[in-house]
Amino acid sequence: MMTTIQLMHNKKTMRFDVVQMTIYKQTKIVEAIGQKNQSYYLFFYKDRYINAKKTTSIRLQSFLKNALQYGYTFTADHPLTKALLTEEKAYRLTSNNQMVQKLSNKYNETEMLYVLAMFDNYVNEKKIQALCKKTFYNYRRNGQLKKAFRILANYAQVRPQDMFAKDMLQHFDFQKYKDQYQDIEQLTIEWSDPLYLESVYFEQKFPDTVINFVIQQYHKDNRKFDQLFLIYMKCSSLEVVSKLDELCQELLSEQDQIALWEDLLASYPAPKTIIEKLVKLNGYQAILKYYLHHHEAIEDRELFEKSLESVSTDQLIEDYQPLLQALMLTYKDDTAQLERVLHLTIKKLLQYLPLKDIITSLKDTELPIMQKLRKMDKLTDNPDQQFALGEIYYDLEQYDQAIACFEWEMELAPEDPAPIQYLYKSYLAKGDKEQANTYKQLMVNIPS
Structure with a gap:
């Protein structure tokens, strides 16, 4: 089913189809298409929606271009995309002036500049730089050199091509702070600039050694979506299924929980743990699909057969050949069980599949069920x-x-x-x- 959202502009509500979601640093960008093929990008900072912009072109050196090129992109129907978006909510479009006013009310100067710079595809670059200079020089004049440096360091994470920020960061007044920021391990221990550190760690694909620091910050900020994203991305090395389960239950429908667990199942080092979650959610189709491609993992035959019974016939048809092969391999030493399970499977397949296709798939089998099928074919x-x-x-x-x-x-x-x-x-x-x-x-x- 298509993932849709509502955009509100001048009290008029329009429905849009979501195309994809991209996560880049602290930003989530959702692309949506309207009935007349007009394209909008919705920007979220951390967990909070900021604004949506109609987009006909993307500047080469813009934050949007970098995000789409270097971010993590998810399809419209991916569980993470659905976890971020609320279909019932209408996302309001505001002018640049209204947006700047709201940002100044909600965020400190560093974050406000950071968020505004995210919109450099739509806001005049000179205006963004002017705000950066104003904020920077206010701190510098007051002798607050560390704050002045921090403004530039974070601004450069969003607009690395800005020449003013580049030149000023090299100034000898800031050499001490520059050295401190290059010692990323010590900066992590101090955790004095979470905004900067999160951006750097994103570029480093969140090394295992810093995951707990970042998750603690997300927890402190009540950023549940960001926790979900990070644990999902690092699940195979973190082995934190219980925390992921808690977030899934809070942010996702049961069907989307199944989809997320199924996605992780193939790469997770302890698949039994995820299979247990899928059993609780009646995600038997996901379990069966996993078993079909991992014959060696079928230790619990009872669960395998329960999955086989629970899955609808039309779902079985897609993978009927791997399924029949899996049955032959799993029960090769137990013909009585193989006969019983094949009987169950063929009952389902015959509803949609030609008899000859089943016979061809099992041509090397001489079980009673096959004799019955061949007899059917003759009669x-x-x-x-x-x-x-x-x-x-x-x-x-x-x-x-x-x-x-x-x-x-x-x-x-x-x-x-x-x-x-x-x-x-x-x-x-x-x-x-x-x-x-x-x-x-x-x-x-x-x-x-």
């Missing part, structure tokens, strides 16, 4: 053997095909109670009590 075009064919269909729970066979047989032998009894049982098995009762009455009226 299919024989009008004199429709009752025998109907019995096999009935045994494999293909009730519609069985009914067609028994109706044919009833036409040929109207006094024979056997096809009528099967018609009664077939309709009963389908849940059609009214039709079943019709044939039950016919049985009463036929002389024994």
Whole structure:
């Protein structure tokens, strides 16, 4: 199902289809397309929505260009995209002046400049630089050199091409602070500039040694989405399934929780832990898909069979060949179990799959179920053997095909109670009590 959002402009609400979400440093950028193919980008800073901008072109050296090129991009239907967006909420579009006013009310000077610089594709670059200079010189005149340096260091994380910031960061007045910022390990221990450190760690793909520092900061700021993203990205090395589970339950629907766990299942070092989560969510299709591509992981046959039973037929059809191969490998030393599980599987596959395709996939098997299928194939075009064919269909729970066979047989032998009894049982098995009762009455009226 398409992920959609609402944008509000001048009290008018418009619905847009989400295309993708990109996460870059502290920013989330969501691309959305309207009915007339107009493209908008929604900007979020940390966990908070800031503004949306109609976009016809992207400047080569803009923050938006860098984000789309170097960020982590997720599809519209990815669980993380859905965790960020609220379909019921209308995201308001504001002018640049209104946005600047709101930013000045919500953020300190460092963060305000940082967020405004994120919009350099839409706001005049000279105006952004002018604000940077004003803030920087205010601190410098007051002798607050460390704050002046911090303003530039963070601003340069968003606009690395800005010549004013580049030149001033090289000034001898700031050599002491420059040396401090180059000692990233000590800066991490002090944790004195989280905004800067988070940007640097993003570029370094969040080294394992700093993950706990970053998660603590996210927890302190109540940034649940960012915790979810970081743990999701580093899940295989962190092994923090319980924390991820807690965040999933809070931010995602059950279906999206299943999708997220399924995504992690193939790479997580302890798949049993994730499989347990999927069982609680009835995510049997995800479990079955995993087993189909990891035959060696099928230790719990009971769970494998439960997954097989729980998955709908149309979901089975997509992977029926790997499924049949997995069955042959898993139960190769237990023909009785293999017969039983194949019987269960073929009952489902026959609803949508041609009989010949199943026979071809299992051509090297000589189990009773295969003998039955081959017999079906021979009887299919024989009008004199429709009752025998109907019995096999009935045994494999293909009730519609069985009914067609028994109706044919009833036409040929109207006094024979056997096809009528099967018609009664077939309709009963389908849940059609009214039709079943019709044939039950016919049985009463036929002389024994």
